[in-house]
Amino acid sequence: DVKVTQSSRYLVKRTGEKVFLECVQDMDHENMFWYRQDPGLGLRLIYFSYDVKMKEKGDIPEGYSVSREKKERFSLILESASTNQTSMYLCASSFIDYSNQPQHFGDGTRLSIL
Amino acid sequence: QKEVEQNSGPLSVPEGAIASLNCTYSDRGSQSFFWYRQYSGKSPELIMSIYSNGDKEDGRFTAQLNKASQYVSLLIRDSQPSDSATYLCAVSGGDMRFGAGTRLTVKP
Numbered sequence: 308d309v310k311v312t313q314s315s316r317y318l319v320k321r322t323g324e325k326v327f328l329e330c331v332q333d334m335d336h337e338n339m340f341w342y343r344q345d346p347g348l349g350l351r352l353i354y355f356s357y358d359v360k361m362k363e364k365g366d367i368p369e370g371y372s373v374s375r376e377k378k379e380r381f382s383l384i385l386e387s388a389s390t391n392q393t394s395m396y397l398c399a400s401s402f403i404d405y406s407n408q409p410q411h412f413g414d415g416t417r418l419s420i421l
Numbered sequence: 422q423k424e425v426e427q428n429s430g431p432l433s434v435p436e437g438a439i440a441s442l443n444c445t446y447s448d449r450g451s452q453s454f455f456w457y458r459q460y461s462g463k464s465p466e467l468i469m470s471i472y473s474n475g476d477k478e479d480g481r482f483t484a485q486l487n488k489a490s491q492y493v494s495l496l497i498r499d500s501q502p503s504d505s506a507t508y509l510c511a512v513s514g515g516d517m518r519f520g521a522g523t524r525l526t527v528k529p
Binding site: 347348349350397407408409410411412413414415417 | 429452453455457462463464465466467470472509511513517519520521522
């Protein structure tokens with residue numbers, strides 16, 4: 308089975324802090340994704356990566372950055388956390404031909420910014 | 422903008438009934454279609470994939486695809502209270518787009 312592991316299930320941070328969310332997958336997937344999910348807005352893509360050290364902006368990249376130093380690990384960084392970044396964050400991965408391959412999700416991180 | 426539309430619900434059905442969930446999409450170049458189930462507070466879980474027109478059955482679940490009408494549906498037969506969840510439709514044709522989900526409640 309595909310295993311996508313996110314480092315924290317719940318996280319509480321303060322406004323202005325730099326926040327790191329970590330994601331690791333064990334299926335040798337080339338593609339990795341970060342989404343946020345808010346009530347009524349569905350899943351929104353923040354960033355994705357199709358290879359080590361490669362990254363592409365999604366629909367809502369502002370206020371976020373990412374890092375992919377190893378194939379299995381994809382990190383989401385909130386440079387200076389703000390209250391409007393309170394959300395559920397979901398990491399996903401898939402094989403390179405992701406137009407035909409499903410994405411597999413981690414358990415999610417519920418992040419609260421106070 | 423490529424869009425995936427789902428009725429947000431809630432859709433309520435009695436236990437044992439057939440639940441029918443619908444999804445329409447705007448990109449005619451879409452090639453792959455997925456249904457995810459998401460329990461409250463949990464992450465989406467893949468339950469069905471469909472790539473060609475017609476029906477695909479897996480246990481109590483049937484996915485139906487009509488590319489000409491740009492329509493994909495999920496039928497759940499003999500619905501159980503444990504099927505109560507939000508169902509996300511995902512459509513892929515170079516990038517993957519998710520619908521906002523339909524909340525299904527199965528009442529005992």
